Amino acid sequence: MRWSDIHAADSSVFTRKKITVVGAGNVGATAAFLAATQELANIVLIDVVEGIPQGKALDMRGSSPILRFDSSVTGTNDYADTANSDLVIITAGIARKPGMSRDDLLAINAGIVADVTRNIVKHSPDCIILVVTNPLDAMVYTALRVSGFPKHRVIGMAGVLDSARMRSFIADELEVSINNVTAFVLGGHGDTMVPLPRYSTVAGIPVTELISEQRMKEICERTADGGAEVVRYLKTGSAFYAPAASVVQMAEAIIRDNKRVLPCCAYLEGEYGMNGYYLGVPCKLGAGGLEAIIELDLTEDEQSGLLRSMEAVADLVKVIDELGLY
Numbered sequence: 001m002r003w004s005d006i007h008a009a010d011s012s013v014f015t016r017k018k019i020t021v022v023g024a025g026n027v028g029a030t031a032a033f034l035a036a037t038q039e040l041a042n043i044v045l046i047d048v049v050e051g052i053p054q055g056k057a058l059d060m061r062g063s064s065p066i067l068r069f070d071s072s073v074t075g076t077n078d079y080a081d082t083a084n085s086d087l088v089i090i091t092a093g094i095a096r097k098p099g100m101s102r103d104d105l106l107a108i109n110a111g112i113v114a115d116v117t118r119n120i121v122k123h124s125p126d127c128i129i130l131v132v133t134n135p136l137d138a139m140v141y142t143a144l145r146v147s148g149f150p151k152h153r154v155i156g157m158a159g160v161l162d163s164a165r166m167r168s169f170i171a172d173e174l175e176v177s178i179n180n181v182t183a184f185v186l187g188g189h190g191d192t193m194v195p196l197p198r199y200s201t202v203a204g205i206p207v208t209e210l211i212s213e214q215r216m217k218e219i220c221e222r223t224a225d226g227g228a229e230v231v232r233y234l235k236t237g238s239a240f241y242a243p244a245a246s247v248v249q250m251a252e253a254i255i256r257d258n259k260r261v262l263p264c265c266a267y268l269e270g271e272y273g274m275n276g277y278y279l280g281v282p283c284k285l286g287a288g289g290l291e292a293i294i295e296l297d298l299t300e301d302e303q304s305g306l307l308r309s310m311e312a313v314a315d316l317v318k319v320i321d322e323l324g325l326y
């Protein structure tokens with residue numbers, strides 16, 4: 001067969017899923033790069049700023065012969081290029097600076113997330129949306145309300161990041177491989193998040209048997225402050241390597257139908273005794289998006305921590321509901 005015949009006969013050789021990343025800043029560009037290097041899908045990177053997504057996409061594609069990936073990476077300012085995406089990751093919005101809380105981003109980022117979501121729904125009506133923009137729990141809620149999508153197709157990323165930070169602190173404390181350490185952080189992605197030492201292990205051994213209560217308390221506090229610690233160093237923005245890796249792990253579970261159990265920001269309708277809010281809980285992710293919420297038996301302290309977290313999210317949701325975005 002001549003090359004031209006092969007090409008005409010089998011145009012499906014490079015058929016892949018399609019992931020759009022909205023926001024070509026620190027988190028978005030890093031996530032696009034990681035997803036491309038893992039050949040999760042063909043990637044479209046979109047931003048309001050002209051030239052940035054195009055330049056970064058071209059630069060990523062230039063690395064493909066060295067890093068050996070065949071996924072295409074396209075930069076654009078036009079939502080038409082995002083059409084029929086299987087998965088959309090929203091990172092568009094402003095990041096906090098030292099002295100700010102994530103909640104200070106609410107008013108500006110709610111408008112951005114609402115606008116982005118409307119464009120996504122128009123061009124990719126069947127996609128699954130992963131939201132990263134802060135304040136996370138309120139921004140996922142915004143995307144759910146604006147999109148009108150079912151809850152299993154609108155999910156937030158925070159718990160994977162917070163748990164990964166906790167895992168790294170435990171591994172450092174015990175000087176063991178990160179591969180042996182699991183950890184779970186539930187609740188909202190803010191100061192009220194709920195790290196769960198009881199559900200954290202080292203090679204299956206409960207961490208509570210290996211680390212003193214006082215040291216564990218300090219690790220939990222450092223976990224809850226993990227984002228702010230990075231912001232204090234960077235001064236001009238917030239963390240992006242670990243956040244990008246975290247959202248790509250969720251994307252991988254969905255694109256490859258892995259059925260992974262990960263802490264995700266999910267819309268609760270009765271689970272954990274809560275109703276009508278997004279909060280971080282253990283979930284199963286697969287091709288259907290958020291395929292199940294797993295309910296754990298919590299101690300009284302853990303449950304009241306989760307309730308405090310929900311009350312903080314509820315305050316933000318009240319503000320969002322009054323903005324008239326949907």
Ligand SMILES: NC(=O)c1ccc[n+]([C@@H]2O[C@H](COP(=O)([O-])OP(=O)(O)OC[C@H]3O[C@@H](n4cnc5c(N)ncnc54)[C@H](O)[C@@H]3O)[C@@H](O)[C@H]2O)c1
Pocket residue numbers: 022023024025026027028046047048049091092093094095096105109112115116131132133134135136157158161189237238239240243
């Ligand atoms: N959920 C989490 O755990 C988590 C982790 C890290 C960062 N974040 C949040 O993610 C967001 C992005 O962080 P970053 O560090 O990438 O910020 P960044 O400033 O580097 O990038 C944001 C990008 O969004 C773009 N943008 C703004 N408005 C847009 C719009 N309407 N449409 C498309 N693009 C638009 C900007 O041009 C910029 O390129 C922030 O809100 C940050 O707080 C969340």
Ligand SMILES: O=C(O)C[C@H](O)C(=O)O
Pocket residue numbers: 095096102134161189226227228230231238239243
């Ligand atoms: O801390 C931030 O503002 C960004 C993000 O939520 C993080 O936890 O790194």
